[in-house]
Amino acid sequence: MKKILKSILLIGVLAIIYITYTYYNKLDIITGYASKNEASVIFLAHRTQASAESEDNNFSPIKLAKNTVNREEKSVTATVFGLKKRTAVFREGLGAVLMIDGIKDSLKYEIPKRDFKFKNLPYPYGDNPQKDTIFSAVNYKSLDKSLNDAFDKSGEYIKKTRAVLVIYKDQIIAEKYAEGFDKNTPILGWSMTKSITSGVLGVLEKQGKISVNQTNLFSDWENDERSKITLNDLLHMNSGLAWDEDYNNISDVTKMLFLERDMSKTQLYKPLVGEPNNSWNYSSGTTNLLSGFIRNQFKTHQEYLDFWYSALIDKIGMHSMVIETDLAGNYVGSSYGWATPRDWAKFGLLYLHKGNWNGEQLLNESWIDYTATPTNSSNGEYGAHFWLNAGGVYPNAPKDLFSCNGYQGQRVFIIPSKELVIVRMGLTENSDFDFDSFLNEIITSVKKE
Known part of the structure; x- marks a missing residue:
């Protein structure tokens, strides 16, 4: 023994x-x-x-x-x-927020002011239950099957879907949650947060405070070739700046998310290694750099914190959303947005309706078109911090589909030609979860009226 x-x-x-x-x-x-x-x-x-x-x-x-x-x-x-x-x-x-060695959490930090006022309107524009509506174009039996197919069968743990939500003509026509989750559970969107960051920039553009063509974005770049990088280049992940987005090893992105106090500066100091507007390279560092750019548009840090919510997030009733900050107080716009599936769907609806929210134009229609236009050298897969189907990534879905995508299969799909917004939250991606079949099953359940 x-x-x-x-x-x-x-x-x-x-x-x-x-x-x-x-x-x-x-x-x-x-x-x-x-x-x-x-x-x-x-x-x-x-x-x-x-x-x-x-x-x-x-x-x-x-x-x-x-x-x-x-x-x-x-x-x-x-x-x-x-x-x-x-x-x-x-x-x-x-x-x-993750503590960094030698840096203690400050007892004094600013908190964003939120607007949680009750709105006496049905979902999605208010806090009341949505009105019951039956659409003749919807095959509800087929739709229910498509949702069931998106979840694991009893005893399995492969697809790992947590939530699916389908909205047609502003109405939730299907909704399903895994055990332990419901309509009130905030779920991390990971890189879907990048699209929120893009939306905040869209509001600033609507207000005439920024232009996608502007250069000289940061004082650190004013004396070198990086001064020529445009806001458009950053939004399109096409700046030419060095960046390694590898989550399986120690890389630029893992060091940024788990070792840096101020994530807005990680890519700020990177050299130019490619040609702007012709060097597409997916980069979470770029999005946090944009968060720093947004911070520079305001005189005080409090104004920066408030704006994301007052001008966009709370404006469309995404009251469950919290975008987490780094230790320096900057929003981690690349990765750390939490919201319920219903609130993630509201963001999709804003883009489905060309930036209009219940009669108020929060984003220019041209901004939505810009968002969904492919950037150079992305093979039709990427726009302005949104993913696109223009290149046919999903063969059985319409080419006008564009989406917010996040790690482990977080998705908000926006399909203008079908008047659909589809949300899927989970813990796995292709091939364990077949998005093309998922989309096809839902889309074919809704015929064009």
Whole structure:
């Protein structure tokens, strides 16, 4: 028996040594991801620690982390075998923020002012239940089947869909949630937040405060070739700036999200390695750079914090949305937007209706057209911080489809020709989840009236 126990102990020690050796350089990223994500799930989305660890953080190597929750301080601390301890702290109104070594959370920080006034209108324009409407064009039996097909069957955990919502002519015609989620559960959109950032810039453009063709965007660039980079280049991910968007290794994006105090500056200091407007390269650093650009349009930080909500998010009733900030107080516009599926759908409806929200034009119609126009060298796949189907990524969906896309299969699909907005939230993407078949099933359930 002693020999068996010694063998088991030796195997355990060797396993720890192997894992530590294999992942040591990534441990800051692993514990940073684990603590930040779990803090958001628990204190922002109001889900359990067990749910966070069995679902959101349950993939390699993140699941190596051991997490300790401090509910009094609203914090989560993660370690791997006692190494590389990282702590994330939840701040009301700003979400969870990851502490950086040597930097303590300040007790004084500004919080965005929100407008949560009740609106006596049915969804989506108010807070009342939507009016019951039956559309002759909708095959509800087929539609129900398409939603059921989007979720795992009993005993499976492959598609990992959490929510599906279908809106036709401003009416929710289908809605389904996985166990543990409902219409009131905020879900992280990951890179769908990039489209929100684009929307904020669209409002500034509507107000005449910015132009997509303007140059000399940052004082740090004024004496070199980067001064010629336009706002259009940044919105199209076509700036030519160096950037490595690799989530499987230590890269520009992982260092930014889990090691930087001020994420708005990570790409600011990157060199020009390509030709602007001819070097498409997907970059979360670009979006956070744009968040910094938005900050520069306001005299005070409070005005910057308020504007995202007062001019766009709360304006269209996305009251569940929280865009989390970095430790410097900048919105992490690349990645950290949380909202219920119904509120994510409202953002899609704003674009479906050419920037008009219940009679008020928040974005120029030309901005919506601009958003959905392919950028150079993207093969018809990308517009102004939105993904496009112009190149036929989804063969069985209309070419005019454009969408907000996020990590692990978060999607808001906008299909003008079909008057549809489709939301899917989950934990997996192709090939475990077939988006083309998903879209095709829903679209064919709705005939053009």
